Amino acid sequence: MSAIDLKSLPAPAIIEELDYAAIAATYKAKFVSLWEGVRAANPGLNLPPYDVEMLETDLAVIATETEGFREVVLRGRINDAIKANLLAFARKSDLDHLAAFYDVVRLAGEDDDRLCSRVVLAIQGRSTGGTAPRYKSVAMSADINVEDAIVYTIGRSPVIHVAVFSTAPDGAASPALLAAVDTALQAEDVRMVNDTIVVASAVRRVVDVAANVWLLPDADNATLTRAEATLRSAWAAAQSLGRDFVQAWWVSKLMIEGVHKVEPIAPLDLSIPADEAVSIGAISLTLRGRDF
Template identity: 65%
Template sequence: MTINLTALPKPQIIDEPNYDVILARVVSEFVTLWETLRTDNPSLNLPPYDVTMLETDPAVIGMEAESFRESLLRARINDAIRANLLAFARGSDLDHLAAFYDVSRMIGELDDRLVTRVILAIQGRSTGGTEPRYKFIAMSADLRIQDAIVYTVGRSPLIHVAVFSTTPDGVAPADLLTIVNAAMQNPAVRMVNDTIEVASAVQQVVNLAADLWLLPDADVATVARAEANLRTAWASARALGRDLTASWWTAQLMISGVHKVAPTAPIGDIIAPPASAVSLGTITLTNRGRAF
């Protein structure tokens, strides 16, 4: 299972600077030093320092400048810390962090995908052909792979690799399967006793239907926008083994202007097996009128 880095708590080492807090500390330290100077040198007849003096006072200007400089320095230190943490590293910082784990960015690969492969590479470091290891190899074969799942059926020793591509329907074309299969069969990565079979992810095309009630001031184009919002959201969320739940897809129809949504087909959830990805077929939305 891939670690969800976004669910981790904020690292304690990262301490976001607060200019006002820093300035208050600097002023307090200055006043303490000033009072010590007055006490130790009564002959100088130094007056008490009033921190509420005009902002044009040189001491005030100096303290504000020093506080701002410290804020910038601490922010830069935080950036350096983040650059060394997989959850935060981006761009070339992430490239260097990935290189530590013998992973290099593919041409055109986005940061989030590279992070996923780095995690898989770490999890897959084993003397055996682990699931994360084989998934890492599959996803490293070609940038057109959106997701892949490695599984076995029953007690069969055959290892299945189901590939979900970046094409609109998720079906992996023949040339992509050839590339992935070549990567999986490479003697340098495949365990001697493993038999691996690569195939495109099985597709479930689901037709959806629902009744919609619009708010009184909503225009009729709201129905079309609701469908577009659902398709866009599922295109982003769709993945191998992800169920299409009724509560999820009806929630995507609740855009501005929609008062109520009632699913009519299917009523229940669509369960996706591990090697299956659900695609949306037709979406039939019936405008039942307007209501509050």
């Protein structure tokens, strides 16, 4: 069962895109309509046609703009209320209440993104065939120091393996952390009767990156430094257990503004086992010249 990326969902149609100018213009048009109606109904008053754009200091202009601003604030508050009920947007205490509906409670020190991920896992784990998400949800809930976990089997073996990736710099899970996860998974109300669960630490594989780079003529000398930082940042966001390290992917991240061409040297495409996670080690970018 694949994970749901809430951030990739399209914007909900129920959330309105606010446009103050359009709202204020509606109020101004309504005022002009009412003014003209009064003029038509009372010709004896000799009221002149009213240009609502005449003066910014005109009381009618001030009133309509004030109403427009109030309307934007009100609609914005309605948008916020809607977002508080959507898992993709709810944050802080709003997210806590949504999570509680699924019997998920925020761990001490847990940020919103991690809690949101656990809520998704809890929902998936309750569905038919949701054993893997269920076990991952339990592992992630066992301790805040579990950065990631993957549930998998090997071949036709019925043994269920749970690889734990910790928040430690090297990703290795300590014996105490593994014990906490194992205890949570072996609980009678968690483990299915016929399941044998083996908990172990995931492995961090350090990979060095090397490439030749050509810059555009007007690119500054710090371009290579920025390219390296961009690659590291992108991988930090994408890194997960079992994620392959594909050459085309990391080359694309080096193609920032100012870079003309990247010639990859190493590594080639790396197929990563389920219980391993790639960490980028040294990045060697050799400037080979400038070109269009």
